[in-house]
Amino acid sequence: MTLSIGEVAPDFSLLDTEGRRWSVAHYDGAPATVVVFTCNHCPYALAWHDRIVDVAREYAGRGVRVLAVNANDADRYPRDSFDAMKDRVAREDWPMPYLHDATQEVAREYGAKVTPDVFVLDAEGRLRYRGAPDADYDNPRERAEWLRDALDAVLSGSILGRPETKPVGCSIKWKQ
């Protein structure tokens, strides 16, 4: 299953590394929500991480909520275990919750393919952008511009010219 542009994203209920439960239900008033499937061990996810963190910080004042979700199979990839996620958040300064999709149901419902895979939802929970944060994981000056463009469009109520891009990264490690 893959979520299409304009569709209402399925809600979920996932725990973050602090034990708090998060959902994407639209009734909480956030004008936009970013759900980014990411992980601890993928070089693409790590290369883009700081740019996504910057977006989370810079758009928080405008009510945007960023939720990072790790769905990788921790049995085969222990660096993506819930304990490893907790350790990472404790070591680093995260402005966003890091959620554990232990059953991988959320990743499957969204149709996430790789890490990072970015989904931008509007106030009604409809998918407005899906893809990569920007054009080049290797160039920090890209500043997650595709993600920023999507958020700016959602926040201003304008039409996004590029609602989908190809997500680039490591394949999600599905349970076998």
Added chain:
Amino acid sequence: MRDLDVELLWWEGCPSTDKARAAVQDALRDLGLDGTPVRMREIRTDDDALKTGFVGSPTILIEGVDLVPAAADERIGLSCRVYRRRDGRVSPVPDPDDLREALRHAAERTEVKP
């Protein structure tokens, strides 16, 4: 005189294979070793990974030696490898300077043809 032995181990779950191969070929060209073949070996299964000691894609072996020795926390298996650029950035491919340096040293040691 013989060619330098350069082998690139790759796994289809990582999109960095083409970029890694191009980086190796660029480095060889910079060193005047343009004609050196880069052997490509696909790692398909966990068993393949175990047999080859594969800790992630891409892994570049020069004269049979890993360009960047595996770190203690790198596990054998089908995964994408995390490299560090010389400026500290995370990258899915090695730093071009590290690549050139390793190839140059290997070429000097083995007296390969330029």
